[in-house]
Amino acid sequence: MDKPNFELAKKCADYVRLQQKQELKLDIQKLVVAPNIIIDSVQNFASITGQSTDIYMPKLIKGSLKIWDPKNAIHLILYDDTQRSPRRLWGIAHELGHAYLGHEVDGRNQEVEAHSFAAEFLAPEIALRYVQENLIEFTSVDISLLFGLSEEAANKRLNYLLTTYPYHTTTNEFEILRILKPQLDDYIASMKSFYTIPFAASASPQPKFVLNQAALSSTNYGTSFSINK
């Protein structure tokens, strides 16, 4: 039986990621995709074509859908404009996965591959591992903050990182890390300064302690005794 091709999905996602601008969080409006892929909101598409958005809604439960136009050889990816940004972004990335991986059917393997593509495309593994290695504590919140994933997607991404081993790294991955590194370093630095606040705060009572020690020196002790008498 066929299995999902995770390696292909990942390589494909890295390739498309490299076509994007350098931001950590991808912007739907600025996505750079192949010329035969069109991304639009259902709301806009319906108004252009004079249709009701209702006809797409049953298929939009997962946030997005892809229509293949064989006449013009175009993939039309539609998303629901009313959805929250992380879900919308994930849905579009998922459909891009189907398009780039050349899926012709929507089976289980294809779904898994499209999800795998979306995860790597939006939050590249090499970038996540770099941050993970440089932080004392690395959680799904970091993944959400860095790449704009939903809490659910970030948790899955973290689980993936914790349960898989990076057996090899491709040239494209190194290139992704090279491009994103300055922004990742900024994040790491901001998190490190955040961690040091409690230590800095705990250091402030210390002078008091030193003063108390001074107050307890034999001379002062003698003075206080004499006052009590």
Ligand SMILES: [Zn+2]
């Ligand atoms: Zn799908």
